[in-house]
Amino acid sequence: MTPKQILSNIKVLDFTHALAGPTTTRLMAEMGADIIKVELAPRGDMTRAMAYYKNGRSAYFVQQNRGKKSLCVDMREPESVEILKKLIAQSDVLLENYTPGVIADMGLGWDVAHEINPDLIYCSISAFGQTGPLSHLPGFDYMGQAYAGVTSLMGEADDAPVMPTISMGDVNTGVHALAAINGALFYRSQGGGGQRIDCSLLDSYFHCHDLNVQLYSNTDGQKQLTRNGRHHPAVAPDGIYRGRDSCMFVIAVTVKQWQALCQTMGRPELLEDPRFKSNADRLANIDELIEVIEGWITSMPSDDAAREALEAARVPVAPVLSPGEAMQHPHHIERGTIRTINDRVLGEFQVPGMPLRFSECSDSLNLEAPFLGEHNASILRERLAMSDDEINELSERQILIEEAIPA
């Protein structure tokens, strides 16, 4: 039978919190999976307390947790572990992103879960991975970034490195986890059974070294890329150029692109200029090259006019937009790269769009983010066939926790 959405028949037990793990299950929710988000009493996911807030509701939490059910339990009570074991027995995928060892201490490690349900796919996400000398350390996005050699590649050559004010690594680690889980789901559909996936921020960041690792290794350390401010150290022009009131990337690395750039600037003679003839010449005279290009941009009626002239000549160019400017760009709006969602407390606001675009199942689902423990009763009733009396007793003993839902 063909499912209505890609993951319509898939049950997920989601122990993740913060950013990387919830990104994976957020994407699975967009594809129709049935997701129970297990939150620890008393407060649940720490991002419920992260800005922006309105009436105690976090828009950051809403963005990351639409389409999930919330089950909030006190893990210090043995009944909670029993409930979760019963849910493991009927789940397809389990995710967790505690510091390695913590979920095993709770009594729900891979060995236990695999014994209960051999077809379960069990994905752990952590800063440094489940093994190795760093594995026990706590870490945020930036720790993985720094250890992977990525942070060192941002900033001025003669000054300290800088940090991006965006957790790219968390989101991309979540996507790495999703890719691995999908591989495991497909493998299981061919009769392969369940397995464990060990996903980490450090692995995902280090995976992003496109050029650097092989270059350093093959030259026995003679060549390595280092941070270089606004301009690439090995090719030119490839960098950020200042206009009158904005900055733009201009990259002209092929012969054709360099010719087009010189023609567009009205400077065809530069093609024969010994200072700029080859890439090596242009690198050797980078300051003069920057002066030529920035001089031309600021000679144009506007930065937009300069960009459009380069676009017409098919020279790769892009304005350096702020997130706010990107949110208003017609291309992003038309494609749903930015989209508007609706929350019961926050009302309408914008979040990044669904980045996985399928020709089948293309309609965006109407997803809601849960209040803490909102689905305690329905999960125990529908999944575990518990009676109202049993559920009430668990609530009274504060094994189950739920916040009030505003009217």
Add this chain to the structure above:
Amino acid sequence: MTTKHILSNIKVLDFTHAVAGPTSTRLMAEMGADIIKVELAPTGDMIRGMPYFKDGRSGYYVQQNRGKKSLCLDMRKPEALNILKKLVAQSDILLENFTPGVIADMGLSWDVVHEINPELIYCSISAFGQTGPLSKLPGYDYMGQAYAGVTSLIGDPEDGPMMPMLAMGDVNTGVHATAAIGMALFHRSQGGGGQYIDCSLLDSYFHCQDMNVQLCSNTNGEVQPSRNGRHHPAVAPDGIFKGKDSYMFVIALTPKQWRGVCEVVGRPELFDDPRYATFGDRAAHLPEIVKLIEDWIVSMPSDDAAREALEAAYVPVAPVLTPAQAMEHPHLIERGTVRTISDRGLGEFQIPGMPLRFSKFTDLLPLQAPYLGEHNESVLRERLEMSDEEIMQLTENEVLVAEAIPA
């Protein structure tokens, strides 16, 4: 039937070049897929011309294309198109990352291919996507990054933005594509048939906006996230701190982590100081926080000793390593985050490890990168049952192109 590896029975027809697309098929090769890389005569994938080189062999190409077969043909000759259509008929997945419209002009658009093989999953990767006003523009990683509002978040606030020296977006767009393809494969295994996937650098970069978009939207643009050099603008300590001879990230957001910092630096009374009560209060006193921590770091016997003291207190900390330092770190080596491969032309060198770790497949496959057109004959003989004479004629007519393989 259980396959030997995750994608052992999956046939991929790979028209991608450069970084993003080949990253996706590189991951599939690691999972055992049978991949034919279609390269256009005369020179094939442009990164065969990118450093490091030894005897004309590119380390960058090898890193990105291990485990793929090379079929090199001249698309201007009609026989080439016929060969590719026959291969389309027997493939499970097709990937391409030409500028939108180019592969349709070659005669292999989604409509044509879907008609030939309704079960085929067809994934297009581009800078800006297949639709929308920017879709026709050429673009590299940095163009997607700039349009997604990411570049604007890197650098000092009073100065221009800076570019990171690695193509993170290309690699992560490849991972996004792998995740989407894995979903479509799983969907197909449930009877869902083939479908089209539209993947872009811009979508993948914008997807990384963890906090910024919802914050900007909910405050109607009053809060505009921006670059802030070495320290996060809204929370502290969360930034890059200078030691005697290196830099390190220190992040202490929870009360427990902040208490850890106060105790480690020998100022336990600061934990109860109302000026520093929350991470927001501390951000408002950032210069004092920076001085407190940097003075303490340089008072220690070494930067390593400072880092180890913070680690012992469970405060998230990480040294800002260069890629070269990361490659020598025992944790990355032990986990295979950096690994050594062997190429017929280049010998042994290091590349980033396989970031998708499956418990059922812990042994990595011994993959080789192809020489240009290396598998022309074997693909046509084994896949299309062509005779030696037919193949020789195609070679003589220069429909097929191959480079010599060094002895």
